[in-house]
Amino acid sequence: MGVPADPNRHASQPSAGPPANDDEPRLLLKLTPGTPLGDHYDTLADRFRPVFARIAEGAAERDALRRLPIEQVGWLNAERFGALRLPVEDGGYGASLIDSFRLLIELAEADSQVAHLLRAHIAFVEQILVHPDDAVRTKWIERIAAGQLVGNAYAERGGNRMGTWNTQLNVTPYGVTVTGQKYYCTGTIFADWTVVAAANPSAPGRHLAVVSTHHSSVSMYDDWDGFGQQLTGTGSTVFDEVPVDTLFGPAEQPHFPESSIFQLVLLSVQAGIARAILADARAAVQARTRAFNTGTGVALRDEPQVLQLIGEISASAFAAESVVLAAVGEVEGLFGQDVLTPEETYTACELVANRAQSAVQPVVLAAASKLFDGLGASSTSTASNYDRHWRNARTIATHNPAIYRARIIGDYEVNGTPPATHDSAGEAPSSYVYPVNNPI
Numbered sequence: 001m002g003v004p005a006d007p008n009r010h011a012s013q014p015s016a017g018p019p020a021n022d023d024e025p026r027l028l029l030k031l032t033p034g035t036p037l038g039d040h041y042d043t044l045a046d047r048f049r050p051v052f053a054r055i056a057e058g059a060a061e062r063d064a065l066r067r068l069p070i071e072q073v074g075w076l077n078a079e080r081f082g083a084l085r086l087p088v089e090d091g092g093y094g095a096s097l098i099d100s101f102r103l104l105i106e107l108a109e110a111d112s113q114v115a116h117l118l119r120a121h122i123a124f125v126e127q128i129l130v131h132p133d134d135a136v137r138t139k140w141i142e143r144i145a146a147g148q149l150v151g152n153a154y155a156e157r158g159g160n161r162m163g164t165w166n167t168q169l170n171v172t173p174y175g176v177t178v179t180g181q182k183y184y185c186t187g188t189i190f191a192d193w194t195v196v197a198a199a200n201p202s203a204p205g206r207h208l209a210v211v212s213t214h215h216s217s218v219s220m221y222d223d224w225d226g227f228g229q230q231l232t233g234t235g236s237t238v239f240d241e242v243p244v245d246t247l248f249g250p251a252e253q254p255h256f257p258e259s260s261i262f263q264l265v266l267l268s269v270q271a272g273i274a275r276a277i278l279a280d281a282r283a284a285v286q287a288r289t290r291a292f293n294t295g296t297g298v299a300l301r302d303e304p305q306v307l308q309l310i311g312e313i314s315a316s317a318f319a320a321e322s323v324v325l326a327a328v329g330e331v332e333g334l335f336g337q338d339v340l341t342p343e344e345t346y347t348a349c350e351l352v353a354n355r356a357q358s359a360v361q362p363v364v365l366a367a368a369s370k371l372f373d374g375l376g377a378s379s380t381s382t383a384s385n386y387d388r389h390w391r392n393a394r395t396i397a398t399h400n401p402a403i404y405r406a407r408i409i410g411d412y413e414v415n416g417t418p419p420a421t422h423d424s425a426g427e428a429p430s431s432y433v434y435p436v437n438n439p440i
Helices: 040-057 059-065 070-078 097-110 112-116 119-129 134-145 258-287 304-335 342-373 387-397 402-415
Strands: 150-153 168-172 175-182 193-200 203-212 218-221 236-243 246-248
Touching: 040 059, 040 070, 040 097, 059 112, 059 387, 070 112, 097 112, 097 119, 097 258, 097 304, 112 258, 112 387, 119 134, 119 150, 119 193, 119 258, 134 246, 175 193, 175 203, 203 236, 258 304, 258 342, 258 387, 304 342, 342 387, 342 402
Parallel strands: 150 193, 168 193
Antiparallel strands: 168 175, 175 236, 193 203, 203 246, 218 236
16 A cells, blocks of 8 residues: 655645646645755655655555565665765765755655664764764765665663673774674664674773674574564674674764764654655545544545544644754754864754654654544554554654653753763663673
């Protein structure tokens, strides 16, 4: 079941003349908020929308059958969607941060899972664009421009203390290798490379080791068992003395607002889900001929309360996207300034993402429930798979829970306390049981 074409999407400017058919209303509602600067976004959108449309065609069926979108990721790679942010002279598209996120929202409308699995890649590109080492930056820009994708292997399923890792680097005269087990490895199963967070026995802090996913000592498993976003490759990856291609030490990642990019990607996916909810609700109401005996007896498309419901969903989609794009625009502005210290930039970006998360998630989840209110019991049919919108949005909302984000904002507003940084999730100090053979 595909996502219907959105008649509002291209209506950013009123047309010059009357509609070609007087029976067809001219729709001027613009779903995408804001006024783009120049026509670069439209140029990029024209290139990628045909790919998005192909991806949308089987999205509901793939979700129902748990079929990984390997072919669909290949279509994006063929168009080098992952190179959006690279400068044109380096083989990219020269997209601004806000234009790239607007496209990400469109992709998420087509298939939220495909957009989500690019999360680590998008954050990695932002880090590479500002990396101080010319050789490292050039090497990775060339790979990304060629269509290669980067995944992530940060989190461990348990057994590590907060701020530490069981995954270890082994530094030898012949090079550096990494050994360990990771979970929540979103996107890695689709990627050419993955970034592994690891400990270095000879140097404190978080070390990021980039390794090839094609190496024989890398084992990837599609064992993510969440009830939503099941096709993002958010499973386990095992590394057994895997050679490290590039190593970023703690000094090469000082206060870079990586986590805000990670969170804004998830919020963009939720904004895309809201658009998909609206598209499905609108199409279902337009097609329905059966009326409810408790209604007013008119066709569903003329039922006042149903029209009100569609209007509320439309407003929710608009509000979610508006907040996300405002947050991305603010972060982009912070990236481009040189007045704040790196610590201050990190704090500002974190607070922006936290505010957006606290505002967007309830709106999208409510819209996902409203979809069923206007369509009745038949909308719960597994054949329609409308429940995927709620399942997927609810699953995304569990990432870095919003209750903590709201508390962080409040603590800053009242006490001026900047967001704390924890390099890794793990067992809290009060509950951690130290291994007998490795006391600390």
